[in-house]
Amino acid sequence: MKRIALIGMPNAGKSTLFNRMSGGSAKVANWPGVTVDLLSSKLLLDGGMVEIVDLPGIYDLHGFSDDEQVVRHFLANNTVDLVLIVVNASQIDRQLSLTLQLKSLNMPAVILLNMADEAKKSGISIDTEKISVELGYSTLLLSAKYGQGYSEAYNAIEATLRTSKARPARALEQDFAVDKAMETELDNLVKHSVDFPAQIGSTMTEKIDSVALHPVFGLPLFFGFMFVIFQAVYTIGGPLQEGMAWLFETFRDLALVPLLSGLPALLNGFLIGGVFDGLATVASFVPIVIVFFLFMAFVEDSGYLSRAAFLMDSLMSRMGLDGRSFVMLLMGFGCNVPALMGTRTMRSRGLRLLTMLVIPFSLCSARLQVFVFMTTALFSPQHAPIVLFSLYIMTFVVVILTALLFKGHFNSQEPFALELPPYRLPTYRQMLFRGWHEVAVFIKRATKFITVGVVMVWVLTNMPYGVEPASASSWSGIIGEFMSPVLSPAGINPELTIALIFGFVAKEIVIGALAVIYGLEGSALMTGIAEQIDWVQAYSFMLFTLIYTPCLSTIATIRTEAKSGWFTTVSLVWPLTLAWVVSAGFYQAARFLGY
Amino acid sequence: MKIIQRLSEMQVGQTATIQAFHVDTAFKYRLNGLGLRVGKTLEVIRHAPFDGPYQLRIGSTELMLRKRDAHMIEVLM
Numbered sequence: 001m002k003r004i005a006l007i008g009m010p011n012a013g014k015s016t017l018f019n020r021m022s023g024g025s026a027k028v029a030n031w032p033g034v035t036v037d038l039l040s041s042k043l044l045l046d047g048g049m050v051e052i053v054d055l056p057g058i059y060d061l062h063g064f065s066d067d068e069q070v071v072r073h074f075l076a077n078n079t080v081d082l083v084l085i086v087v088n089a090s091q092i093d094r095q096l097s098l099t100l101q102l103k104s105l106n107m108p109a110v111i112l113l114n115m116a117d118e119a120k121k122s123g124i125s126i127d128t129e130k131i132s133v134e135l136g137y138s139t140l141l142l143s144a145k146y147g148q149g150y151s152e153a154y155n156a157i158e159a160t161l162r163t164s165k166a167r168p169a170r171a172l173e174q175d176f177a178v179d180k181a182m183e184t185e186l187d188n189l190v191k192h193s194v195d196f197p198a199q200i201g202s203t204m205t206e207k208i209d210s211v212a213l214h215p216v217f218g219l220p221l222f223f224g225f226m227f228v229i230f231q232a233v234y235t236i237g238g239p240l241q242e243g244m245a246w247l248f249e250t251f252r253d254l255a256l257v258p259l260l261s262g263l264p265a266l267l268n269g270f271l272i273g274g275v276f277d278g279l280a281t282v283a284s285f286v287p288i289v290i291v292f293f294l295f296m297a298f299v300e301d302s303g304y305l306s307r308a309a310f311l312m313d314s315l316m317s318r319m320g321l322d323g324r325s326f327v328m329l330l331m332g333f334g335c336n337v338p339a340l341m342g343t344r345t346m347r348s349r350g351l352r353l354l355t356m357l358v359i360p361f362s363l364c365s366a367r368l369q370v371f372v373f374m375t376t377a378l379f380s381p382q383h384a385p386i387v388l389f390s391l392y393i394m395t396f397v398v399v400i401l402t403a404l405l406f407k408g409h410f411n412s413q414e415p416f417a418l419e420l421p422p423y424r425l426p427t428y429r430q431m432l433f434r435g436w437h438e439v440a441v442f443i444k445r446a447t448k449f450i451t452v453g454v455v456m457v458w459v460l461t462n463m464p465y466g467v468e469p470a471s472a473s474s475w476s477g478i479i480g481e482f483m484s485p486v487l488s489p490a491g492i493n494p495e496l497t498i499a500l501i502f503g504f505v506a507k508e509i510v511i512g513a514l515a516v517i518y519g520l521e522g523s524a525l526m527t528g529i530a531e532q533i534d535w536v537q538a539y540s541f542m543l544f545t546l547i548y549t550p551c552l553s554t555i556a557t558i559r560t561e562a563k564s565g566w567f568t569t570v571s572l573v574w575p576l577t578l579a580w581v582v583s584a585g586f587y588q589a590a591r592f593l594g595y
Numbered sequence: 596m597k598i599i600q601r602l603s604e605m606q607v608g609q610t611a612t613i614q615a616f617h618v619d620t621a622f623k624y625r626l627n628g629l630g631l632r633v634g635k636t637l638e639v640i641r642h643a644p645f646d647g648p649y650q651l652r653i654g655s656t657e658l659m660l661r662k663r664d665a666h667m668i669e670v671l672m
Contacts, residue, residue, distance in 0.1 A: 009628065059628020064621035093654045094630035124655075183632060196655070215644045310659045314647030323648070323659070347621065415622045415664040417629055420650065420657040 008086030010057030017144035089119035108164035116141040123197035237288030245522040248280035278454025278512035285369040301426035320407030332362025351412035360550035366507035377526035453509035490583035548579035611670035
C-alpha cells in the first residue's frame with residue numbers, strides 16, 4: 001500500500017486536513033503542537049487504498065525535542081511515497097523553509113498552502129504557478145477548515161502519486177542544514193511569488209490582544225473568563241444531567257423492574273442494583289462532559305491559550321515552569337492524558353518532569369462529574385457553583401505548592417519561544433466532531449473498566465452471600481473498617497472509602513460505585529448521601545478525590561512518557577500523601593471551628 | 596545613528612534588524628523556524644506584566660520570547 005505523510009510546522013492545520021481527508025476526529029486546536037502521536041488512516045485514492053499519516057508539527061527537520069524525534073524516526077524507518085507539505089499560507093515567508101529542507105532530501109511532495117481564506121482576507125496573494133515551477137512541486141491553495149480547493153488538491157496528489165518515486169526508509173542525511181544559500185533561496189522565492197500587503201497582521205487580532213493582553217486587566221480578565229465558562233457548563237449541563245437521570249430512573253421503574261422481576265433475587269439485584277444503577281448514574285453525567293468539551297473546543301480553537309501562556313509565563317517561571325506548563329494544566333481540565341503527552345514539545349527533562357508532576361492535579365472532566373454530583377447533593381443551588389469553582393482554585397494551589405517544593409529537583413534553563421497565532425473561530429463541524437468524539441471515548445471506557453468497576457463494587461458490597469448490602473459484615477464493610485484508622489481523620493466513612501479505592505482505576509467509577517453501595521439511583525441517591533454525610537465530610541472527600549493518585553490511564557501515560565520507575569513512584573506517592581494531609585487538615589480545622 | 600544592542604533592551608513599538616544569535620544550536624533552529632533570522636526586521640509589540648515575556652512581530656508571525664532569551668539576540672536599531 002502506498003503511504004502519504006502530512007508534514008508541516010506546528011499549527012499549520014495538518015490535523016484539520018487529516019480529519020477532512022479521513023473523516024476522522026484527530027484533536028485540533030489553535031495551539032502549536034497538538035498532535036504528538038502518529039495518527040494514520042486508510043483512504044481510497046486513484047482506485048487504490050492509500051495510508052495517510054498525520055505527523056506532529058515541526059519547525060525544522062533537525063529535531064531536538066521528542067515530537068521532532070518522532071518525525072525523524074518516522075522518515076528514517078518508513079518508505080514514504082508522497083509527502084503533503086502543509087504550509088500556513090499567511091506565513092509562507094518563513095514556513096517554506098521546511099519545504100526546502102524536504103526538497104534537499106529529494107522527498108516526493110505536493111505543497112498545500114492551507115488557510116487560503118485567511119491569507120486572502122489579509123491581502124496576501126500567492127503565485128502558486130511560480131512556486132510550482134521553481135521548486136518542482138505541485139503547489140495548491142486550499143482551506144482545510146472550510147473545505148475549499150479539495151478537488152484540485154486530490155487531482156494533484158493522485159497525479160504526483162502515479163509518477164513520483166518513493167523515498168525508501170533510511171536515516172535523514174545530516175547535511176540539509178539551513179545554510180545561507182537556502183535562506184537566500186527562500187527569500188528570493190518569496191519575493192518573486194508572494195505579494196504581501198504593507199501592513200501584515202489582522203487588525204481584529206490586534207484589537208482583541210490590546211484587551212486580552214492588557215498589562216493590568218489581562219490576568220483578571222482571564223480568570224473571570226474561566227469562571228464564566230465553568231458557570232455556563234454548570235448552568236447548561238446541570239438540568240441536562242437531571243433530565244438524563246430522570247429518563248434512566250423512569251426506564252428502570254417502568255420497564256426494567258417488571259421485566260426482571262421473575263429472576264432470582266440475587267441476580268435481579270446484581271443486574272438492577274449493580275450493573276444498571278452503576279452505569280446509568282455514570283451515563284447521566286455525559287451531557288455535562290459534552291457541554292464542557294464544546295466550550296473547551298471553542299477556547300482551544302480560538303487561540304486564547306497562547307495568550308494565557310503569555311500572561312502566565314512570568315509567574316510560572318518563578319515555580320520552575322513556563323507558559324506551556326500552564327496551558328497543559330488548562331488542557332488537563334479536559335483529560336490529563338493528552339496534556340501529559342503535550343509536554344513532548346519541551347526539550348529540558350527537568351521542566352518536562354516538573355510539568356508532568358503537576359498536570360495530574362488538573363481537575364479533569366471525570367473528576368468534574370464527581371464534584372457536580374457531590375455539590376448538587378450537599379449544597380444549595382446558590383452555593384454549589386461557587387464550591388465547584390473553589391475546587392478549580394484548589395488545583396492551582398496544590399500545583400503551586402508542589403512546583404515550589406520540587407523545583408529544586410527538576411532544574412531547567414530551557415529557552416522558550418512560542419507562536420501567538422491569530423484568533424480564530426471553530427466551525428460548527430469541528431465542535432460537533434469534538435462532542436461526538438467525547439461520547440465515543442465515554443462509551444469505550446464505559447464498556448471496559450466502568451462496567452468491570454461497578455460489578456466489582458457490587459460483589460464487594462453484597463458478599464458474602466446473604467449479607468445486608470454494604471453493611472459492616474460485607475466485604476466492602478470489612479475493607480472500609482480496615483482503612484478507617486487512616487481515613488476517618490479526614491471524615492471519609494467506609495462507604496466513601498470503597499468509592500475512593502475504585503476511583504484509582506477511573507474517576508467516573510466513583511459515582512457509579514456510590515450508586516451501587518447505597519443501592520440507589522438518580523435523585524434518590526443524592527438524598528441518600530445527604531442524609532449520611534454533612535458538607536464538611538463531602539468537601540473533604542472532594543479534596544481527596546481532586547488531589548489523590550490520578551486514574552490508571554494517567555499513571556500508565558506518566559510511565560511511558562517519563563520512562564522512569566522512580567518518577568512514576570513519586571507521582572503516585574506524593575499526590576496520595578498530599579491528598580490525605582489536605583483533607584484531614586481541612587476536616588479537623590472545620591470541626592475545630594465548630595462546623 | 597544606528598546602534599547595536601540586545602533585543603531585551605528594546606522598548607515597545609521599536610523596530611530593529613537581527614544581527615546575531617548567542618543561543619545554542621537547538622534553540623537557533625527553533626527561532627529560525629519561527630522566522631527569526633539574521634537580517635530580518637522585528638518589532639516589539641508589548642511586554643508581559645511582572646517582567647514577563649516580550650511579544651514580537653516578524654514578517655507575518657507573532658511570537659513571545661522570554662526577556663532572558665531576548666538578551667541573547669543582538670539587534671541593530
